[in-house]
Amino acid sequence: MSVLELHDVHKLFGDNHVLKGVDLAVDEHEVVVVIGASGSGKSTLMRTINLIERVDDGRILLNGDDITDPDVDVDKVRARIGVVFQHFNLFPHMRVIDNVTLAARKVHGTAADVARDRAVGLLEKFGLGEKVEDYPDRLSGGQQQRVAIVRAIMTEPELLLLDEITSALDPMLVGEVLDLVRDLKAQGSTMLMATHEMSFARSVADRIVFMHGGRPLEVGTPEQIFGDPQRPETREFLARITHR
Amino acid sequence: MTDRAAESAAGAAEAWAPSELELERRLTRKRASRRSVLIALVSTVVFAAVAGWLVLSSPGWADVQQAFFNPEIAKDSFPKILEGLWLNIRVLFFATIAVAVVATLLAVMRSLRGPVWFPLRALATGYTDLFRGLPVLIVLYLVGFGIPALNPENRISVAVLGTVGITLCYSAYVAEVLRAGMEAVHPSQRIAARSLGLSHAKTLRLVVIPQALRKVVPALMNDFVSMQKDVGLISVLGAVDAVRAAQIATASTYNFTPYVVAGLLFVAMSFPMIRLTDHVSARMAAREQQGGTV
Numbered sequence: 001m002s003v004l005e006l007h008d009v010h011k012l013f014g015d016n017h018v019l020k021g022v023d024l025a026v027d028e029h030e031v032v033v034v035i036g037a038s039g040s041g042k043s044t045l046m047r048t049i050n051l052i053e054r055v056d057d058g059r060i061l062l063n064g065d066d067i068t069d070p071d072v073d074v075d076k077v078r079a080r081i082g083v084v085f086q087h088f089n090l091f092p093h094m095r096v097i098d099n100v101t102l103a104a105r106k107v108h109g110t111a112a113d114v115a116r117d118r119a120v121g122l123l124e125k126f127g128l129g130e131k132v133e134d135y136p137d138r139l140s141g142g143q144q145q146r147v148a149i150v151r152a153i154m155t156e157p158e159l160l161l162l163d164e165i166t167s168a169l170d171p172m173l174v175g176e177v178l179d180l181v182r183d184l185k186a187q188g189s190t191m192l193m194a195t196h197e198m199s200f201a202r203s204v205a206d207r208i209v210f211m212h213g214g215r216p217l218e219v220g221t222p223e224q225i226f227g228d229p230q231r232p233e234t235r236e237f238l239a240r241i242t243h244r
Numbered sequence: 245m246t247d248r249a250a251e252s253a254a255g256a257a258e259a260w261a262p263s264e265l266e267l268e269r270r271l272t273r274k275r276a277s278r279r280s281v282l283i284a285l286v287s288t289v290v291f292a293a294v295a296g297w298l299v300l301s302s303p304g305w306a307d308v309q310q311a312f313f314n315p316e317i318a319k320d321s322f323p324k325i326l327e328g329l330w331l332n333i334r335v336l337f338f339a340t341i342a343v344a345v346v347a348t349l350l351a352v353m354r355s356l357r358g359p360v361w362f363p364l365r366a367l368a369t370g371y372t373d374l375f376r377g378l379p380v381l382i383v384l385y386l387v388g389f390g391i392p393a394l395n396p397e398n399r400i401s402v403a404v405l406g407t408v409g410i411t412l413c414y415s416a417y418v419a420e421v422l423r424a425g426m427e428a429v430h431p432s433q434r435i436a437a438r439s440l441g442l443s444h445a446k447t448l449r450l451v452v453i454p455q456a457l458r459k460v461v462p463a464l465m466n467d468f469v470s471m472q473k474d475v476g477l478i479s480v481l482g483a484v485d486a487v488r489a490a491q492i493a494t495a496s497t498y499n500f501t502p503y504v505v506a507g508l509l510f511v512a513m514s515f516p517m518i519r520l521t522d523h524v525s526a527r528m529a530a531r532e533q534q535g536g537t538v
Contacts, residue, residue, distance in 0.1 A: 010260060017260065057266040070272040 001064055002027050003159050003190045004049065009058035011044055018044045020214035021058070026159070029188040033201040035225075036211030037237060042194040045211070046163045049192070050083050063158055079107050082152030082160045086167050088144045090136040090151070096123070097132045100151045108155055115154075122150050126180055142173030146180055153184065160184070162193035166200075178204075198241060202226050210234045314501045321493035321502040328489035329509050332475045335407050335485070339471065342411040343418055350419035352448060355426055368419070375416035380474055384409040388481035403485075406478030414471050421463045425456030461528070465521040472514045476506075486510065 002025040011019035018041050026032045034042050047053040049060060051067060051074045060068045067077045090099050097119055104115040123132055126146055136144055145165055152160060162181065166174045178200050184191065185204055195201055201208060201222065208225040210218040210233075218225060218234045229235045262270070299305060353361075353368035375383070387409040392400060429452050437447040457464075479488035486506045493502035 008263070020260070057260075057263050059265065068269070070269050070276065 002061075003030075003063055004192065005059075005061040006049075007059045007061075009045075009048060009060060010056045011041075011048055011053060012056050018214055019048065019055075022214075022216060024209065024216060024219075026190060026192050028190055030206045031185050031189075031191045031193070031204055032207045032209060033205035034192065034194045034209045034211055034216075035196075035198070035201060035237075040211040041214045042211050043163055046083075046161050046192070046194060049159075050081055050161060051077055075107075079103070079155065080158050082155070082157035084145070084149050084152045084160070084162045084165045086164045088136075088141070088148045088168075090144055090148055092136055094135075095132075096128070096134055096136065096139070096147050099136065099147060100154050103151070103155050119150070119154060122154065123147075126150060126183070127176075140173060141169045142176045145169060145173075145177045149177070149180055149184075153189065158190065160189050160191045160193075162191060162195075164194050164196065166195065166197055196241065198226070198238070210237065212237070310499075312500045312504055314499055317493070317497050317499050317501040318505050321490065321497075321505055324489045324493060325486050325502060325506050325509060328484055328486035328506075329513070331403060331483060331485045332478075332510075333513070335403055335410065335475045335478060336472060339407050339410045339414065339475065340468065342407070343414045343471070346411060346415035347418035347422055348453075350415060351422035351426060354419070354423050355448070357444075372416045372419055375413050376420065378413070380410070380413045380477055381480065383413050384477055384480055387412065388478075402481040402483040403478065406475075406481050406483055410471065410475060410478070414467065414474075418464065418467055421460050421467065422456060425460035425463075426452050428459050429455045458528075462521060462525045465517065465524065469514050469517050469521065472517065473510050476510060 004024070004026040006022050006024040009019055009022040010017070022041075022045060024032075034045065036042050044053060048055050055068050058068070059066055062077065062080060065077075066072070091102070094102070097116065100119040100123065101110075101112070101115040104110040104118070105112055110118075120129070120132055123129055126149075128143060128146055128150065131139055131143060131147070136147065139147065149162075149165070165181075166177055169177065174197065178197065181191070181193075181200075182204060203222075205222050208220060208222055209216045210225060210229075210231075212218075212231075212233045218229065218231050224230075225234065226238065229238060350368045350372060353364045354372070356365055384406060388402060388405045391405060391408075426448075433451055433455065434447055437451040438444075442450065476485060476487045479485050479491065482488070484492075486509055490502035490506035494500060
């Protein structure tokens with residue numbers, strides 16, 4: 001059974017048909033990278049999986065549970081999924097440690113000292129041990145994004161959604177964030193990520209999904225997609241993004 | 245079916261129609277929302293019934309009804325009170341314009357930077373501190389009885405003095421709201437404007453204040469609704485407004501119904517503004533949320 005399964009997912013904003021029947025599966029410990037031009041539906045896809053946007057048709061299964069069922073408790077579903085955003089979205093009025101432990105303490109009911117120990121352990125492991133008591137505005141963009149990732153994995157989510165997490169970063173700082181994602185892959189995290197970093201996509205992905213016109217137009221291993229793309233749209237996209 | 249009709253039908257199918265599953269989900273959601281509405285309706289009716297029963301069954305209800313809800317007296321006093329309300333509306337109109345001007349000046353004065361402007365800044369700060377602290381009633385007494393005493397020959401109408409008093413107080417409140425709005429505009433906006441070569445004054449007028457106003461519209465509307473009823477306080481100066489008219493009617497009938505009538509008229513006057521405030525706030529919230537169902 002796959003961790004995440006999408007069956008014929010549609011999403012419309014008014015007359016704008018953004019997702020036109022998306023079928024997709026992410027297996028356990030698998031890293032699936034979604035690529036595609038702006039407006040191809042990558043972000044919307046991420047948002048429907050986290051139930052920020054309600055799908056207009058189709059079904060999304062999280063470890064077999066239909067999370068698009070109207071009777072489902074959306075907060076419970078979201079507690080099972082970790083999300084990292086393009087703009088970090090750390091809470092500026094909380095210290096790093098409080099940002100990271102918030103969900104553990106207030107949603108999962110973990111004791112404060114237990115949550116703190118685990119958070120400090122994770123932060124130290126990812127080179128943020130010095131920053132535990134700092135407020136987010138004292139951190140660089142790369143550090144903030146790493147804190148945001150630690151916040152997302154703190155509660156051991158079944159699935160991690162990474163939505164263009166390096167797009168708002170200085171090129172110098174992209175590397176440290178991507179190294180962290182590699183570490184997560186090595187530990188066996190299940191991830192679905194949207195990105196414009198093609199070389200990173202190539203090195204970290206088990207499978208690449210090329211979104212075009214609201215559909216996954218081509219799916220395959222990085223070798224297939226980057227080495228021998230079958231669709232003209234894929235070839236055109238890759239030519240445009242790599243020859244800038 | 246003609247070929248063309250078949251073609252367009254095929255096109256429509258291509259354009260996607262909701263599946264059985266989606267239709268079932270929509271039905272479930274509709275049922276759930278219908279259930280919520282029903283529960284809200286029933287609980288409202290039950291609450292109203294209990295509250296009504298408690299009042300109506302109290303031993304003094306008959307006397308209270310006679311003293312506060314007498315339809316005869318309400319009908320008789322209504323024209324005079326309505327006439328008084330017209331005075332309130334005029335006072336409100338002029339006070340609103342005056343407050344808008346004075347408050348903007350105060351807010352701008354308080355936001356001036358640099359040592360040259362210290363006197364103006366201090367003046368504005370002192371003003372807002374003083375008039376936010378003073379009870380409106382005391383300001384009205386001081387203005388209403390103090391200013392005429394300065395020059396007993398020329399009598400100024402009490403309605404004008406009341407307008408001045410209300411303006412003095414509310415300018416201080418509104419100036420603070422505006423200043424908070426101006427400070428909430430991100431500093432990068434000022435930097436961008438100054439980088440284009442706009443002066444401090446033009447930056448304020450063209451870039452900062454328009455954005456500040458948008459941020460504080462709900463707070464400003466709240467102050468306006470509050471002012472709408474505080475214009476009733478000018479009755480203490482002897483102006484025959486709605487409250488004063490009600491007082492006169494009460495004195496001649498030994499019945500409190502005219503006050504209830506005046507109160508209802510004030511509520512009716514503020515009602516459109518309150519609804520408008522809600523509407524504007526909701527629209528702004530919706531715009532900032534940019535979709536999403538969180």
